[in-house]
Amino acid sequence: MAMHGFHGRYLRVDLTRGVMEEVPLAPEVLTRYLGGTGLGCWLLLAETRGAYDPLAPEAPLVLASAPLVGTGLNTSAKAAVLCLSPLTGRLNDAMISSHIALALRGLRADALVLVGAAPEWCVLRVEPEGASLHPAAEWRGLSAEATESALRARFGDDHEVAAIGPAGENGVPFATLTHAGRHAGRGGTGTVLGSKRLKALAVRGRPEVRPAHPARFEAIRRRLQARSMGAATEKYRTTGTIGNLLVFNRLEVLPTRNFQATSHALAADLSAETLLATRAVHRSTCADCKIGCDRRVELEGGGQVRLEYESLFALGPLLDLHDPAVVLEASRRCDALGLDTISTGGTLAFAMECAERGLARFGDLRFGNGPAVLDAVERIARREGEGALLALGTRALAARIGQGSEAFAAHVKGLEMPGYHPRGLQSLGIGLAVGSRGADHNRSGAYELDLTGAVDRFRVDTERIPLLIERENQGAVMDSLILCRFIRRAVRDLYAEAAEMLTALTGHPFTAEEIARTAEGIQRLKKRFNQRQGWSEAEDTLPARFFRGPDGAADGPEGGGRAGIDRERFRQARAEYYRLRGWDAEGRLPPEPGASAAMPPAARSQPAQRSVPLGWGR
């Protein structure tokens, strides 16, 4: 195809049949959904029929590149990783960053789709010329980091590797897929790769992206670069996301003790202000990024751990832990074992509260017991002892325990809740509830409404729903271009600037209105996928803990001293969300003219144009 920035094809690797196929992508699919999350959602729908099991061989794992990847645009080295989540049974759209995204782009395809399962545990090596499977027995049980090093030593430094750790090998439903310490972390992407008996992907490719209008594109690149190195991103450059912790504590939105409370008396011990003053902290960047939000903290016993706010909260205050040595070690173990820190921490916190209430017991696991947490993390990854139950995740564990524990099982659609307490960020409460992925603050972005002063963060209303929807839409566009969310404040008019970038890159005359329609279209794809998997309105809610008590009391023991969300206002806000999205009163997507229940009217997946057998390496 002639359009710059797109390849007009994707690669489908069928591990069962042992072939790699080139499948054409119609131009209207690419211009309509771009790449990344948009294209990935379309491919998930195109490659499947009806509801399916996330760990069945036919379940696809999609790695979707995007037009801006490989252009050198600041923060553009990312790929979307999509699957049906084994944790939630709903759409899982994750992102993975840095050189692996550039290597995928260098395959000269818009996406890589993995289906089937390998005959034995393997590493899949993919190059522009073809793909091969390599037995992975010698790498089983290794961390993702160790696997990456070993594979680069085996295949060469020109390969980029994304791998799973022991948790993914053992089928823990919140296992991560990791590259260079960066994770496609949530929802079990690592689990899906493991279900295909793939320990890792090793990709060799060098992107060659030639803009249709090089001078214009270069001017855009320089302008974005300049803006993204100013005050808009200073927080990421000076503290990284760990700078959130002390502020959230002060604003009383730091989830503490399984969301029982909204602040922790000793949170300062884990703050960026303390860690940066007392420990050696190194800053690094992703490929094609000058911001450098990455923070690697040196550990007392040697080694480093990459630290984000979410890991800090989930393994810290959420478990009533404040000792940096323990929290950092817990985070390091999660990374080494390939466990999502939010789901790990959330599940442990739930288990701790069950123990506190006398509903269940998991060894010595209780709030504030650091050694028990460290031990539990290992057991979860190995699914050993009480770890086998903990590895189910919060929702399934609550279903097992029953006895009213669902009321404080902090998840949405099975995805454990992030480090933003909805009682003090009630716009985000709505956003988490209606989100297609579950409790994902990034896909929602609604916390920004709560923290701008434009709305009252302690109550819910329908007037803010258009703003909430706009935050979701803009996020979907950024995830499809792809640009990192951390650059969002450097972009003044996302739709207009995206249109300008894409036009200069591809030569196709994108408009801001078209980009806005793309955003809406991507949200419809997400809804359609979930609906096909059996989504119902009952899922779009929060656990009882976050609502005001039935007697209407403003504060209760469940609330951490802060009034909960009013249920009736929540229902009204959710109904308004459905209405403005164009869905029916039950939140269902109406059928689109000319479409089957499975597919949107855009062109379906076409037959493969070329098929080559997978090589077999030893």
Added chain:
Amino acid sequence: MQEHCASQEHRAAIVVTGIGDAWVQDVSALRLGAEPLVARVIVALAPLVGAILLVPLAGRRAPRLAPPLGRRVTLVRAEADLDRAGRALAEAAAHLPPEATTIVALTGDMPLLTPACIDPLCRALEREPGDGVVWAARGEAGSALLVAMRRAALVKAAPRLRQGESPERVFEAQRCASASLGVAGNGHPTDALLAVRNPAGLRRTLVTLGLSDPAKPAVTLEVYGQLRLTTGCAAFPLHAETVGAALAALRRIDPEAARGLGEDGAWIEHFRCAINGQQIIVDPDHPLRTGDRLVLFSAAVGG
């Protein structure tokens, strides 16, 4: 009179830097050998007192002190202007530990101080009744004699203080000009040596001298993240009637904060402010009340 001997933790010191007109430059930036000038003052104080508050005056840089000396002091940024050291001291008083009963306030440009100069002063204070005494020496700008006088005043005073003479009487003999703290009508700096009984006494002393400013609400501005790291300070006591005025005061106080906040009024684009940690306020004209705490954080808060 029974001598009251306070233990070290009941003594505190306030060291004011930035009023370096006698030295022509910002005292905070002056170094003696490998250390800032003010380090000598702190070294002299360290064996004698518990808390040491270091107060760079408005618009002056905070002196950077390497560990372990840096860990010995608490950095306090005060709103008071350059010629109102007394007001800065009043604001710093809010940070004094409640158990402090003997407080010595010094300027940071006295490198020749030794514990032998300061200890008799502390002991003499501890013998005195009431809130304490205030005495000062004032000289011409650029006068090296000023420094010698201050040190000489303490050295000469020490034996008399040890013998039980009152500080007021001892230092009365040393004064070269009338004691007037905080009001420099002729533009010359005023160097002050304060010794008061306790934080409340300090505040009362300064009120007596007409240095309090009850007209504007007394608020505290808390900073987080990059602002806290670059200013080295967690909170700034201020007097301001509105949010915008408080932010403007912060810019005036600390050059690092000014750089971080950008031009006047520009802070709204990249920062957020929550009054008492509750609702987020973006209106610069939002009124403040005494006791309000403004929580200032990056607008990029979150993921």
